[in-house]
Amino acid sequence: MRSPRNGTGVDIISHMKTAAETARQRWEREVLEPALKKAPERSIPLTTISGRPIDRLYTKEDLPGFDYTRDLNDPGQFPYTRGIHPAGYRGRLWTMRQFAGFGTPEETNGRFKALLNAGGGGLSVAFDLPTLMGRDPDHELSLGEVGKCGVSIVSLADMERLFDGIALGDITTSMTINSPAPMIFAMYLAVAEKQGADWKQLSGTIQNDILKEFIAQKEYIYPPRQSMRLITDVFAFCSKEVPRWNTVSVSGYHIREAGSTSLQELAFTLRDGIEYVQYAIDAGLDVDDFAPRISFFFNSHSDFFEEIAKFRAARKLWAEIMRDRFGAKHERSCKLRFHTQTAGVSLTAQQPYNNVVRTALQALAAVLGGTQSLHTNSLDEALALPTAEAATLALRTQQIIAHESGVTNTVDPLGGSYFVERLTLDMERGAREYFDIIDRMGGMVEAIEQGFPQREIAEASYRFQQSVEARDKIIVGVNDFVQEDEKPIPILYIDDSTANRQLARLEALRTTRDNDKVRFALDALRETARGKGNTMYPLLDAVRAYATVGEMCDALRDVWGEYEETPLI
Amino acid sequence: MQKIRVVIAKPGLDGHDRGAKVIARALRDAGMEVIYTGLRQTPEQIVGAALQEDADVIGLSILSGAHMHICPRVMDLLKEKALDDVLVVIGGIIPDVDIPKLQAIGVRGIFLPGSPMQEIIDFINANVRPRAEAI
Secondary structure, eight states: OOOOOSOOHHHHHHHHHHHHSOHHHHHIIIIIHHHHHHSOOOSSOOBOTTOOBOOSOOOGGGSTTOOIIIIIOSTTSTTOTTOSSTTGGGTOOOEEEEEEOOBSHHHHHHHHHHHHHTTOOEEEEEBOHHHHTTOOTTSGGGTTTTTTSSBOOOSHHHHHHHTTTOOTTTSEEEEEOOTTHHHHHHHHHHHHHHHTOOGGGOEEEEOOOOHHIIIIIOOOOSOHHHHHHHHHHHHHHHHHHOTTEEOEEEEOHHHHHTTOOHHHHHHHHHHHHHHHHHHHHHTTOOHHHHGGGEEEEEEEOSOHHHHHHHHHHHHHHHHHIIIIITOOOSHHHHOOOEEEEEOGGGOOSSSTTHHHHHHHHHHHHHHHTTOSEEEOOOTTTTTSSOOHHHHHHHHHHHHHHHHTSOTTSSSSTTTTOHHHHHHHHHHHHHHHHHHHHHHHHTSHHHHHHTTHHHHHHHHHHHHHHHHHHTTSSOOBTTTBSOOSSOOOOOOOOOOTHHHHHHHHHHHHHHHHSOHHHHHHHHHHHHHHHHSSSOTHHHHHHHHHTTOOHHHHHHHHHHHHOOOOOOOOO | OOOOEEEEEOBSSOOOOHHHHHHHHHHHHTTOEEEEOOSOBOHHHHHHHHHHTTOSEEEEEEOSSOHHHHHHHHHHHHHHTTOTTSEEEEEEOOOGGGHHHHHHTTOOEEEOTTOOHHHHHHHHHHHSOOOOOOO
16 A cells, blocks of 8 residues: 655545545546446346346456356366366367157157258257146147147157157157156167167156246146155166166256246256255265266346356356265266257247347357257247248257357357356355255255245246336337238148047057056056155056056056146236 | 126146236236136136136136137137126237137137237226126
């Protein structure tokens, strides 16, 4: 500190004032204020899309005590804030994994082959609602739903059709399936078995994340605790039988689509992850035996930097949770790997071509955040499932980012940005505050039973909608820059032929298969569910006997009952 | 004036309830009495709720593509129960080609993603059946 010498009293005060003023305050006083007098800032609230206030400028003063090794470290080094691979995308690009599924298994098989031929790197299966809810096409609630939102899979026969001509030993497959995840996974394994592929070499992911179903997407069947048992069974089965399979994809995507903020998505997703690890440890598994097979799935929404900060904070948080909370020893247990999908909820039915631009920006955020795989939505998804042309354009969007933009040439290019690092630290801190609240409730299962995350999301979702209504948030083409008499775009229309075909097949299946064998297998499944055995083994037997998804899910409904939520608005 | 009574329902198997919940709250904030049925309601349950709650309006939220099966069934049941003066509106992912078909069976308001809440509130206020003044 400079000491005033030979000066007057006034000078001393003036000197002290200058010393106490930070560089930013001086800039604000000398440079900014005169500029604002001439041209004031816009009057709308300047926040992220999640409503987080954003400062005008970030400098090193926003990162007091920032420690490179503790807070960032080099890529591939704990806590992996800058990425889990030392070379980033210079080695391998992310997997361009486009989610697809509609109609009959044959139709989706055709789309899969087209995506693989267009340079897609792996498959991702979208199932229809009856399959996701464990109902056969002839159930009363399946009316009008068969083959609409995804592919209809009733029995092993459909799974054989879905992967006809695709060698499961040579590709990786992601399957978005939750309540009936063990049943569908058993079918996949049975197809692999028939193709002669070695289970030990199979690689892919089942979503198998029931907690976010209770929180957000609501595709649950059984009560939370029994659902957790099924998931723990899959963990134990895979660590022995299918060691390279990702047994859960802990998903924030649906939490965000339900209207959460970016921070809520991060916090609830990682807290779900903590719950799965804790249940598996409580069931007697060793953390390092199953933790490396846990993967994550995030949303990439429109607020560019907030999303990037979320991805970076997620890696750091998970690494520290695994090391400090669970005592994981292996590096692989601490590395958070994630898939990203751009935000379906951000797409608009108005001026649908604008969705291409939204998706491109969201995809870029995911790449700058270091995603391992990526799905880009198609421009027509606020209207219907995508046409083949729209799906190809969505894939091309990723290819342009990967091969033309240059952003893949250096690892974590935004590392060290005052703004991004401040946001990353704030995301981390906010998530830890949510962890504390949920821990105090007794865990995520208890928090869900009390409706805590559900309420938080409903609040956020309503607040966001209100800010759109008030035009505090501008959605181009919706509440500003509106265009009258838009021309309709071509869309994919799924008629009832799928439902009719699947219904006929189901009827035929029930007359041609060995029904005694099915009954015996389903009885064995009920018996295991009543006890403590691993449900995957009787499920595999039921699948091989061509039991349907509905029959297998019903067998467990007989034992465990169904969950019903109290609707909250 | 009695409050307008609205049943908001999610038919079918879909669980994506952000839209249903947001609109339920918006209608409530606009002074309507809102009953939210929760998820996975059959057309029979929805019409049953409308009857029991003496609803003036039924709001259906359907994003799964099942609307051409669910809506005709709801409209038939309403006729059967002599509830055909109940205003039926739908929000969700509805392809253009289905809009005239839905209008032809008596679905009055059809709101696609991005519809402002105020537009829905105004539509209900303008189209709901007049309610007898409380004596």
